[in-house]
Amino acid sequence: IVLTQSPGTLSLSPGERATLSCRASQTIRSSYLAWYQQKPGQAPRLLIYGASSRATGIPDRFSGSGSGTDFTLTISRLEPEDFAMYYCQQYAASLLCSFGQGTKLEI
Amino acid sequence: QLQLQESGPGLVKPSETLSLTCTVSGGSISGSTYYWAWIRQPPGKGLEWIGSIYYSGSTHYNPSLKSRVTISVDTSKNHFSLQLTSVTAADTAVYYCARRSPQFNCFDPWGHGTLVTVSS
Numbered sequence: 001i002v003l004t005q006s007p008g009t010l011s012l013s014p015g016e017r018a019t020l021s022c023r024a025s026q027t028i029r030s031s032y033l034a035w036y037q038q039k040p041g042q043a044p045r046l047l048i049y050g051a052s053s054r055a056t057g058i059p060d061r062f063s064g065s066g067s068g069t070d071f072t073l074t075i076s077r078l079e080p081e082d083f084a085m086y087y088c089q090q091y092a093a094s095l096l097c098s099f100g101q102g103t104k105l106e107i
Numbered sequence: 108q109l110q111l112q113e114s115g116p117g118l119v120k121p122s123e124t125l126s127l128t129c130t131v132s133g134g135s136i137s138g139s140t141y142y143w144a145w146i147r148q149p150p151g152k153g154l155e156w157i158g159s160i161y162y163s164g165s166t167h168y169n170p171s172l173k174s175r176v177t178i179s180v181d182t183s184k185n186h187f188s189l190q191l192t193s194v195t196a197a198d199t200a201v202y203y204c205a206r207r208s209p210q211f212n213c214f215d216p217w218g219h220g221t222l223v224t225v226s227s
Contacts, residue, residue: 102153
């Protein structure tokens with residue numbers, strides 16, 4: 001399953017709302033769609049699992065939604081620390097995993 | 108708090124075998140229903156799943172790497188390992204290990220990652 005993220009780069013200002021898209025080439029189970037944040041020189045950090053559940057310690061300005069082939073990560077009010085790379089990830093019923101190519105959120 | 112730490116050579120010659128180990132602390136590899144995974148990231152590029160293993164030894168591999176990859180687990184040492192054979196410059200990447208939730212099939216936590224460069 002191929003995950004396509006859009007846009008490739010998103011330029012916004014602190015305080016604005018960010019909407020990141022992840023589209024799958026086939027229908028996937030919502031339970032198996034996750035979002036990660038990665039900052040330069042750091043490992044990815046789990047933000048959202050099961051398409052819409054926030055991981056432990058993740059602020060409530062981060063939210064996930066979607067089903068089928070279209071999923072969205074929304075950051076309601078951008079903080080300076082939110083500017084980073086974001087990846088979606090899925091696990092197919094065949095137990096094979098794939099990541100999207102990423103969206104760079106820049107100031 | 109569960110922590111994962113990758114270790115292994117930072118430089119591997121072309122055509123040789125890349126070998127890395129991920130040591131798990133703060134929890135037992137065999138004491139849960141979690142899977143354990145390897146993921147890599149070439150410099151400046153995105154994430155690529157390599158494969159996963161259960162403590163019993165059951166494995167799943169990325170089809171694009173399957174012919175060259177072996178992931179194994181040593182429960183007595185509480186670590187799991189990656190071997191990638193016949194490496195080329197295209198295998199140069201930061202290699203991460205991570206725990207995979209069986210319920211939601213997501214990765215958390217991750218190790219800090221280790222850069223492996225393939226060069227003569």
